[in-house]
Amino acid sequence: MANGQGYGGVNGYGAAPPQNPYGQASYGANPYAQPVAPAQPYPAQQPYPPQQAQQAHLAPQPPYAAARFGAAPQPGGGFPGPAPRRNRLVVLLQFLLQWIYAPLWILGLVGFFVLLILADNVGGGPSPNSDGWLKVNRGFIPPRRLRAELTGRPEHWERYVTPILARRIAAAEAAHAAGDGELRADHGRVVKAGLALRLYRGLGAAGVVRLAERHGWHGVASGTDAGHVRLARHFPAPAAPHAPSPQGPPAAPGTPWGPQPVRFAPLLPFVFLLQIVYAPVYGLLTCWVSRTEPDYWDRWAARWTVGPRAFRAEFTNSPAAWDRHIRRILKRDATRELDRSAESYRALTAPDGTFLRRIHLARATYRGAGAQQALRIAAEQGWILDPAYTPDPANSLRLARPDRA
Structure with a gap:
């Protein structure tokens, strides 16, 4: 102008x-x-010095910077970049042929197990070192991954892996809420997740860690396992548990801490006999199905089976019978736990040498008496609610007892 x-x-x-x-x-x-300075945070002519690599990793930045997805890992980051691209022709052939060999693979596995059953040789012959050959999905390329494999562009790989990573993280956090996780000396728990290389090949482990950090997770060194990226998140110990005092007024029946309704007594003998048949069948059908609850079998058994020790207590629904049953199970589990050496708790030992021994009682143990009554009986022997878990009396009762190495 x-x-x-x-x-x-x-x-x-x-x-x-x-x-x-x-x-x-x-x-x-x-x-x-x-x-x-140019707008690109990772200019090729001015790489970040090693002492600034961590700050650059945490700072907001464009998701597809060219240098970030280079073959070499970021200085000081410790996580590798993208793996070499696969041949496009091989990828196309695998995608086309998988619609033929995948169904044949499944039919072959079914036939293999039928032969094992008919030959009555389930445990007699040599077994493979892992069950990887059972998982057909490992050799299957979904259409969403095909584009990423063919282009090799980081944005396509990120668009593919983001929902997968979100599902893995959500499942791991749900398992933590149900009581899963690796215990720590501070009563916190660490949950872990991972992805195979085939799911993030063009993004690299560094890119997966960057995505996981948005959910509050961090990367863990994989050691010599270059085919996976490991992720973890540390959850602190829950706040003080909201639970009634063992010596307080009894909880009302039907409440989470009070006595629960027992099953119809004339039906229990039939459950006791039929469970010999349907319990093993159910176990075989679900042995490869992962469950969110780490104590899923205890929860399932509390609904559909009845143990010989709990039969009399549930059949009569007598408070005295329930108390005897609770004391019997508590003594059995406590003896087993106390027999463990203090050396086995080395990773959970506080600096002053104290640690917690842990047991848990299933709902079937105290159904008719109530969780508060079970807590009262356990408190007589020094057991308290485990501070590493949020109380869940409707399903199980996790107890801890202080000890010193």
């Missing part, structure tokens, strides 16, 4: 624009006359 108000003009209305406003040193106030 002739009035001097063109792009970058700063000399007022009506002033004539200079011949070369971006090359004259007199325009020092003009930001375009000064050399500025």
Whole structure:
């Protein structure tokens, strides 16, 4: 514009624009006359020095910077970048042929197990070192991954792996809420998850860790296992448990801490006899199905089976019978736990040498008496509610007892 108000003009209305406003040193106030850093946070000509790599990893940045997804890992990051791309022709052939060999693979596995059953040789012959050959999905390329495999672009791989990673993290956190996780000396628990290389090949472990950090997770060194990326999250110990005192007033029947309704007594003998048949069948059908609850079998058994020790207590629904049953199970589990050496708790031992011995009682143990009554009986022997878990009296009762190495 002739009035001097063109792009970058700063000399007022009506002033004539200079011949070369971006090359004259007199325009020092003009930001375009000064050399500025490029917008790309990872310019190839100016890589981050090692001492700034961690800050660059945590700072907001464009998701698909070219240098970030290079073959070499970020300095000091410790996680490798993308793996070498697979041959496009091989990927296409695998995608086309999998619709033929995958059904045949499944039929072959079914036939193999039928032969084992008919030959009555389930445990007699040699077994494979792992069950990897049973998982057909490992050799299957879904259509969503095909594009990422063919293009090799990080944004396509990120679009593919993001929902998978979100499901893995959600499942791990749900398992933690149900009582899963690796215990720590501070009563916190660590849950872990992982992804196989085939799911993030073009993104790299560094890219997966970056995505996991958005959910509050962090990467864990995989050691010599270059075919997986390991993730973890530490959950602190829950707040003080909201539970009634063992010596307080009894909880009302039907409440979480009070006595629960027992099953119809005349039906229990039939359950006791039929469970010999349907319990093993159910176990075989679900042995490869992962469950969110780590004590899923105890929860299932409390609904559909009745143990010989609990039969009399549940059949009569007598408070005295329930108390005897609770004491019997508590003595059995406590003896087994106390027989463990203190050395086995080394990772959970506090600096002063104290640690907690842990047991848990299933709902079937105290159904008709109530969780508070079971807690009262356990408190007589020094057991308290485990501070590492949120109480869940409707399903199980987790107890702890202080000890010293």
